[in-house]
Amino acid sequence: MSDATLEVRDLHKSYDEGRIEALRGVDLKIAAGEYVVITGQSGSGKSTLLHLLGGLDRPTSGEVRFRDARLCTATDLDSYRAESVGFVFQAFHLLPTLRAIENVQVPMLALNHPRADRAARARALLEEMDMGHRAEQYPNQLSAGERQRVAVARALANDPEILLADEPTGNLDSVNSAHIMEILIGLQRRRGMSLIVVTHEQEIARAAPRLIRMRDGKVEA
Amino acid sequence: MASPLSFTGFVWKNLKRRRLRSLLTLCGIGMAIGAFVGLVGFSHAFEQGWQSIYSSSGIDIAVIQQTFLNTSVDEAAGAKLKALPVVAQATPMIYNLMDLTPEVNALVYGWKADSFEFQSLKVLSGRRFQDGQAEVMLGDLLAEDLKKQVGDTMEIQGTPFKVVGIYHGGSGLEAGAVIMPLDQLQQLSSMQGKVSTYHVRLRPTPRGMSAEAYRKEAQAEIEAALPGLRAMPATERANNNQFVRMAQGSAWGTSLIALLIGILGIANTMAMSVFERTREIGVLRSLGWKRRQVLVLIELEAGLLGLGGGLLGIVLGWCALHVLAILPQTASIASSSFPWALAVEALGLAVLAGLAAGALPAWRGAKLAPVEALRHV
Incomplete structure (x- = not known):
C-alpha cells in the first residue's frame, strides 16, 4: 500500500485528436498533509495536471489514484470532487445571484447536508476567513481579496482532504496575494490537508517546501 | 442571522436573476394556458348546455343517422x-x-x-x-x-x-x-x-x-x-353532436398551437440560460454537483416557469370566460362559473410543458464536461 494520498502514474493528456499533447507521461505522489507548488511556463501543462488531480477531467492514458483507489468512472470523479477535493480558482467563480454565505453552501447541496447545519457551517467558515461580517453581501459588493476569501471558505465547505488552487493570487494585488497564501498555508497546517497550488509567481514557488516544475507536459527532473 | 440555502431557493434566485426574460416567458406560457382554459372551458360550457337540454326535457334516446x-x-x-x-x-x-x-x-x-x-x-x-x-x-x-x-x-x-x-x-x-x-x-x-x-x-x-x-x-x-339509424343514449348524444365536437376540436386545436408556442418560449429561455451559465455549470460540477443534480436544477427552473405560467394562465382564462359570458355573441353559451377540474388539468399541463421544454437544455447542461464548461467565456 502506498503512503501517498494522491498518485498519478504515466499520465498523458492530449487534445485535438492527439495533435496537442498537454501532458506526456507524468508520475507523481503527493502525501497526506503535504504542501506542493506546481509551476512552469504557460502551456507547460500545470493547469491540465491540476484538473486531472482534481477529477475535473480524465486522462487520455495513465491513471490517477486517490488513497490507492483508481478514479475511473464519472461517478468516482463526482464523489471525489464532492467529498475529497476543494477548488480555489483564479477568477473566484462565485455565483453572482447568491450572497457570500449562500455561495459557501453550494458544495454542501451536492452532499445533501441538513439545511440548518449548512448555514451554521458556512458562517463558521466565513468567520474563519475573517469574513463573517460580509456574509450577507453579494459577490459584486466584495473586493477581489474578499471574494477570494469567500471562495476559499467555499472550497472548505465539505471538509476536503485536498485543496487545489489554480493561480489563486492571479487576480489579486501583492497585499491580498500574501494574505490568501497565508490563509491557504495556515489551513494546510491546521487541518492537515494536502495543498496543491499552481502558480507562475516565483515568490510563492520559492517559499514552497516542495516545488514541481513542469515543462512541455513533463515534470522537470 | 443565518441564511440557509435550499435547492429550490437556488432555483428561484436563478429565475429572479433575469427578471424580464422570466416574466416574458411566464406571459408566453400564461397566454397559452389562458387560451386553453378559455377555449376548453367555453366548449365544456357548451357541452354542459346540451346535457342540460337533454336532461331537462326527459329525453332518453336520440335517433340519428349512423x-x-x-x-x-x-x-x-x-x-x-x-x-x-x-x-x-x-x-x-x-x-x-x-x-x-x-x-x-x-x-x-x-x-x-x-x-x-x-x-x-x-x-x-x-x-x-x-x-x-x-x-x-x-x-x-x-x-x-x-x-x-x-x-x-x-x-x-x-x-x-x-x-x-x-x-x-x-x-x-x-x-x-x-x-x-x-x-x-x-x-x-x-x-x-x-x-x-x-x-x-x-x-x-x-x-x-x-x-x-x-x-x-x-x-x-x-x-x-x-x-341505418343509430339510437344513442341522450347523454352520449349531448357530448357527441357535431356542434359540441366542432367546439371541442377547435378549442383543443387552438390551445395546442398556443401551448406549443409557449413550450418553445420556455425552451428558448432555458437554452439561453444554460448557454449563458455554462461556466457556472462548470463551477457547480467542479464543486461536486452530479450531472443529475444539474439536470434537476435546470428542470426545476423550467417546471417553475411552467407552474407560474399555468397560474397566470388560469387567471387569464377565468377572465376570458367572464368576458365571453358577457358578450352578446357568446353569452348564451358561455358560463362564468369557474371550471376547477379544468384549472387543475391546465396547471398539470403547464408544468408538464415546462418540464418538456426544459428537458433538452437540462440534458445539454448536465452533460457539459466540468473543465470545458469552466473554460467557457
Whole structure:
C-alpha cells in the first residue's frame, strides 16, 4: 500500500485528436498533509495536471489514484470532487445571484447536508476567513481579496482532504496575494490537508517546501 | 442571522436573476394556458348546455343517422318509431346555427307545436307557436339582446317571422335560441321531409330490470326497426353532436398551437440560460454537483416557469370566460362559473410543458464536461 494520498502514474493528456499533447507521461505522489507548488511556463501543462488531480477531467492514458483507489468512472470523479477535493480558482467563480454565505453552501447541496447545519457551517467558515461580517453581501459588493476569501471558505465547505488552487493570487494585488497564501498555508497546517497550488509567481514557488516544475507536459527532473 | 440555502431557493434566485426574460416567458406560457382554459372551458360550457337540454326535457334516446356526414333522418321514420312498444313519445327536431343580425347569431330549433320538449321551458309571455305558421318563440336572453317582444316581427334568412312567445330555458343554449315550427325550419334549411334527430322518451322501466339494461334493449329494438339509424343514449348524444365536437376540436386545436408556442418560449429561455451559465455549470460540477443534480436544477427552473405560467394562465382564462359570458355573441353559451377540474388539468399541463421544454437544455447542461464548461467565456 502506498503512503501517498494522491498518485498519478504515466499520465498523458492530449487534445485535438492527439495533435496537442498537454501532458506526456507524468508520475507523481503527493502525501497526506503535504504542501506542493506546481509551476512552469504557460502551456507547460500545470493547469491540465491540476484538473486531472482534481477529477475535473480524465486522462487520455495513465491513471490517477486517490488513497490507492483508481478514479475511473464519472461517478468516482463526482464523489471525489464532492467529498475529497476543494477548488480555489483564479477568477473566484462565485455565483453572482447568491450572497457570500449562500455561495459557501453550494458544495454542501451536492452532499445533501441538513439545511440548518449548512448555514451554521458556512458562517463558521466565513468567520474563519475573517469574513463573517460580509456574509450577507453579494459577490459584486466584495473586493477581489474578499471574494477570494469567500471562495476559499467555499472550497472548505465539505471538509476536503485536498485543496487545489489554480493561480489563486492571479487576480489579486501583492497585499491580498500574501494574505490568501497565508490563509491557504495556515489551513494546510491546521487541518492537515494536502495543498496543491499552481502558480507562475516565483515568490510563492520559492517559499514552497516542495516545488514541481513542469515543462512541455513533463515534470522537470 | 443565518441564511440557509435550499435547492429550490437556488432555483428561484436563478429565475429572479433575469427578471424580464422570466416574466416574458411566464406571459408566453400564461397566454397559452389562458387560451386553453378559455377555449376548453367555453366548449365544456357548451357541452354542459346540451346535457342540460337533454336532461331537462326527459329525453332518453336520440335517433340519428349512423354516418357522420349525413346527419339528417327521414321524417317518415317517426311513424315506425312511435309504433314500437318501448317508445312512449318520439318527437322530431332540427337545429341550425343562423345569423339573426350581422352581430348576433343563434341556435335555431325546429320543433313540432306538440313536442314534449316544451315541458322543460317556461313561457314568460305570449304563447306557443302553431305548426305551418311563420311564427317564432325567443329565449329570454336572446329577446333581450335583440330587444324583441311578443308581437314584433323579425327577419330570419330573408323570411319575416312573428314573435309569438318569450320563454325561459334551463340552459343558455335554450335561453339564447329561437324555436320555430319544424316545417318552417325545414324550408329555411332546405330539409323538407328531413329532420336532424328524433328524441325519444321510453316507457317506464319494467320491474326487475335495470334502467341501463332497459335502455340498451330499447336501443337495439329501435336500431332493428330502423336500419341505418343509430339510437344513442341522450347523454352520449349531448357530448357527441357535431356542434359540441366542432367546439371541442377547435378549442383543443387552438390551445395546442398556443401551448406549443409557449413550450418553445420556455425552451428558448432555458437554452439561453444554460448557454449563458455554462461556466457556472462548470463551477457547480467542479464543486461536486452530479450531472443529475444539474439536470434537476435546470428542470426545476423550467417546471417553475411552467407552474407560474399555468397560474397566470388560469387567471387569464377565468377572465376570458367572464368576458365571453358577457358578450352578446357568446353569452348564451358561455358560463362564468369557474371550471376547477379544468384549472387543475391546465396547471398539470403547464408544468408538464415546462418540464418538456426544459428537458433538452437540462440534458445539454448536465452533460457539459466540468473543465470545458469552466473554460467557457
